[in-house]
Amino acid sequence: MAEAAVVQALVKIGTTFGEAALQPLKDIIKKEVALLQELPELAKSIGRELDMINSFLMQVRVKIHSTENEVLKRWVVRVRQVAYHVEDIIDEYSYNVALLQEESYLSRMMRATYYGVTFHGIATGLKDVQNDIKQLSDTKTKFAEFFNELHSNTSANTQSHLSHDRSLHTVKEGIVGMTEEVELLNSWLAPNDLTRVVLSVWGLFGLGKTTLVRKVYESVKEQKIFDCYSWIEVPHEYNNDVMLRQLIRDLSQDQSQIPGNLDSMYGSQLVDILCVVLSGRRYLIVLDNVWDADAFHGISSFLIDNGNASRIIITTRTSDVASLAQDTYKLKLKPLGDEAAMELFCRRAFHNKDMKCPPHLKDLCEQIVRKCGGLPSAIYAIGNVLAVREQTEVAWKIMNDQFQCMLEDNPGLGEVRSALSVSILFLPRHLKNCFLYCSLFPQNYRLSRESLVKLWTAEGFITKRGSSTLEEVADEYLMELIRGSLLQLLETDEIGRVAFCKMHDIVRDLALSYSRKEMFGLSDGDLQTDQKEDVRRLSISKCNKSVGSILEFPRLRTFIATNGGAESDLLHSLIQKSKYLAVLELQDSPIDIIPANIGELFNLHYLGLRRTNVKSLPKSIEKLTNLETVDLKYTGVDVLPKEICKLKKLRHLFAEKLIDRNRQVFRYFKGMQLPHGFSHMNEIQTLETVEATKESIELLGKLTALRTLWIENVHRADCIKLFASLSEMENLSSLLVSASDEYEVLNFDAFSPSEMKLQKLIIRGCLENDTFDKLVFKNLGSHIKYLSLSSSRIGNDPFLLLAKNMANLIYLSIRKWCCAEEVAFRKDWFPRLTTLFLGDMKQVHTVVIEPSAVKSLEALYLVSLKAMTAVPRGLELVGSLRKLTVWGQSDDFKLEWKRENWETKLRHVPEIRI
Template identity: 55%
Template structure:
């Protein structure tokens, strides 16, 4: 978005051309144009004013062609600002190169900064012109901007209002949800109840609500009814007036001064109207919890069985309802989607698809991703087409273009575009960025937020780290239904998500329009403006090589599907000097060009799953590098040059040697350089090999949040845990011993403050470990605990349950400290997942009142387990039970005592 481009440009201006930081250089170098920082400051002020103007006009931009043309020019000048600030930073970097100063300083240096000064002056004039046009446009369109509210604009875009009829074929695949909604409206529950229906645009939230609303209205189950389309820019006074008018039994008693009543009087009037009434109110398309809270006090609860149905795209809004009354809509399954399509498309032929069109029809339906709105729309488009295979094949092949241009798909574009337009400003770049990745790509949260940060999309908030802020962005996109949840971790944090296919296509159309980035399309038409590029096939790679990487403004290069090669990498380094992101994971590379250090602007280097064995010495010149991903490479030791990268925040450098975890050291880390390793900003170090030197060096990394240490011997424990005690922000710790028989000693782990929530210990430990200070004082903070290869003499569960009482996830695998495990009453009241695996366990007893919130029980590879766990039936919250490789007698008892019936409440049982 243009506004986002302006924000990025402003950020670079501030950091690159700050007057105070530049004054020092000016005093040393009189050859440098003296007005350089002041010109930049003026540009900064003008861009700031443009930014505020863009914020003010909001979505009106999309309904005004002249204003939209002005936006195009703003975006281009913002990109020019980004280019010139990077050029400036590049020359500053060269200035610090000794050989540059010595050999060509006197020839090149004045010319370089003169060119920058001239370019800045030109940009300054362009921005002055844009600012003048802005003032002219504001006068010219003053009436339009004042009178056309965002909500009016959205009304034009959206057809989601209050539908007056719902066709029968619109509810294909919704039968179970409709029945559940009917039960929730049952009058047996007399308390006023809030019901929410939520999910992404186009899933049928309004359709379902309308169907139920019309049914109940026809049955006259309630005393009064009202349907309110709330939308994004709601007016509470107007909503209150509409409620009063629609819910009043006697219209003649509606006050004549209703249109002029103030808020307090309107609230009192609505309370009077609803007094002793059983009412049904639908609040359709609610975007903000405040809308409901501002109405809630007026919606009286006289214990008559009243119901309020909310439809929303936002999980926070949906959570206004109790969890038991939240309905999340999901895309239709393949069969339901095809049935809905046939009902729409083939009404003239008994809703049956002709055999010669079935394969094409299914392909088209699959591209709709289960969205009823899209399926209905494309069905309507095809219903008027001839039933000729050639016509349908053309529409199938041009589906992306049809989605963007076909008038019959306006409703689909509108429904999905509104979600994007009303995303908070800080999320729009993050969302567009996701569209660059291949269809059905699974986004790892940790990786994605690091990419957002190095792209400059994340701004500091208070005392939070950029990673914490970005984590909030990630959550917001899921809460707004813009991304689909794929997997949670063991303590409830989102691990991965994906983007709906149709959502991705529309996001790509915005991305192309905004010159944001390219993915999966030809470079010929936009190569001069390409700033971000993802390649996923060899044809694109060959095209890039043939063109000699003629992409002078490229900032981000991502290679998917293992398509990058050494020739391409060499061209990237030599021709794209402003690269900030270079992601080459799984590419067939066994070495890195020596001149990679020329990429002064590089902030992210991704070499995961490549075959490289070493990093070139020039890496020390990557002074802006923040993330270095070397996971699953052949690098065994970090070069000493890495210690010079003072902005590094994340180092990933581990290898999985034994996926089946048969040996203690199934992971390997890298060795740290023997020299100083004081990376004060480092937050992630995964994984390091413990040596006498490295455990000492760890004390110079006070900002670590995630640390994995392999090959720890007892003799080094005191030094290691002394270093760890200084890490006040440590959140996730993995400690692996160097042998099975020597216990780890946690006695020196005595932090003054810690945020430790996740702990993994591989190997045995002293029997008194969980009585050590770190667990006695801070054990209540730990939510995740994994213990493997633990050959302890005594049962540690009593001390763990006492010192670490708030565990959500507990895993004990490959241990041999007990043949019988008894979980006592009161133990682990917050535990959601218990995983016992590869133990010589004979018996598991669960006392009444133990693990009362357990949802997942995994009993894997327990060949000595002869009996079904005692007390298993008492786990009322259990949702999943998985038992594998148990003793044959276990299954005999299971079937004999009909345990499947006893555990009828458990949704998933695998035996």
């Protein structure tokens, strides 16, 4: 996995020394620092060498992962160290070049000695790296016999051994907890549909996909339901001709008719033979463990449709490959429930007569099984390991306490390690660092999409793609990890994007072992390492005063404290001893002061102080010219320092103060005033939240790169200038506008962007009756997916205008809205709406839902509609509804609910809260 470090170094070289990056420097290079002229070519030369090393590592990754050869292991470690050294040097180069560009001609002349010494040191460092790479090459030549073994035996068989889930294949007593899945697969194999059908069984590694399909496959084969059968284990580096040959051998009715020279045939020759073999026959083909859709496409067109109900089953870990099947023929496996998991474990661990857990081990068994997270392969393997141990509490407690270490080292758990190893080893190179990064967070941690994309960007993991922002690219990386089942989706936001995800416990444990071995990152339990020079990232989740004394990681890039895991002394120690820090995430920590020497962290890209007790930022923050994200949300900071205007790379600023935690007052949160000079912040994309002052509104007009803006304390008199400024922001996708109080009327007349893809709109304050009939909503309203209105107090029913001009709404929330007594949703209104919230509407007593209205609605919230005495008419016709929450209603409503037996009428709704 040293290629993760190499890839990071290559990304840094590309972004720093690409033509676009160098162009603004050419005049300075010519006139000021002659030494700068040779650095780009030297760095590019190193990049070419590293790229070759990376290609070699990728080619032999399976063998390197499993080798016991110490020469190879040390060589890989040295590659990683060299790559890390390159990253450090380039970060220093980038910082000093940025300083050089910012300074005036006179300042550069006065500091010529400093720059001369600095860039001489950088050049010397790069030349040292060049020598190190030459030594790596010489070592590879000198010990050629060791490296030659990497090129041998890297065939599909090796990969298949790594990738294949075999841990459950020997289960003879039946598959636990998959009765329904077996029945469903068997029903799909029945000749009800006479066309050739592609089925997919998919999900996280170790869920027993292969075992399930093998069980069904062997059963139908024994019953001779199909004319011919083939089971192909598809390796990562598949070969279409190899698979075609196997299909011909497996499916041929008469083996004697298989050409003797089959192995020397290729392409169209093999296709012709396969077509003859399949002609008129009903076949069942299983393509096991398919990673790449191209592996299927390469042979699927030759698997002819005879119109006799032939079937192809694909097992895969990725949703992309699973989508090759029709929606009605896709089966996503889930982890076993507690009862089934315990049953499988007991079958393997206890060989007594009834295969039951002895009473004295029951608690330990439950803890161990819980750590397996419902993965049959892990449960099965750990059950086998414990089956040969003494059935004493002491022996089993050791297994429970050392669970993570056992996963890494115990030979009996090799299948579990192999199943995940292949997922990591064959990850696309742009995803490896992102994946390993997620393992640094605590077990069962809810990973926020919003945080992850900013952290990955700050780390330099994300590279530019077309016209997309780095954050948009990071969003796609996250989706790739979820589609590959390496992260589990927990929750989507109101417009369908990922909100939170997590790592399965065992995936995290094994990924963390990779992180530790590669010095990619360490967590709480690994602080006492003897390789502190190599450690790049550190995550702690417990506030411990003794931690600061051992934090001596001079090359540390990332420090993440979760669950309030850092305090002031630790922060002081960290800043003093880790000058290369790029990420400092301290949210929820009991910190009240940021030391002035934070300005020495020249490489800092991300500063997270959310929900800390910090009351101000030191003036030295102006030195942090690489800062991209500053998170001051819900801190004690009242005023943004003017020095923040010198952070020209700043992309995301969260600076919102919570005034009333119970949100009882209208202005329960308060934005920051933008300091003079903020108009030069050309990179800024996120501002949450700005207080509307005359100066702030004036400055906003120049921040045309904004994508997210929250602004509060808006007065009617501000609206013309404010919305004129907003109209210039073509990239704006999320907007919150909050009035000075709940009676202030907001006027949208000046809001007239020529082009804008506004997706999320939150308005807090009164609106004029014709607001949503204005030209801006007629022209651009179709882009809006999320709309929240609070205290709007408009006089008429706005739903007709909303349905007409915002037909693509997915989320709609209206609170404290005093208008008509009846609210009606007409036929074909809001066809994409999935969530509807209606709250605090004192006059509304009737809600009507016509047939075919809100036909995609999944969640309905009716809160404090105290005049409403009846359940919404037509609600029982909304077949898509999955959640109904009614709160704060009158006694008459509750009586009508019981009298009309609405519980029965809405029996298709899984979750009802009244």
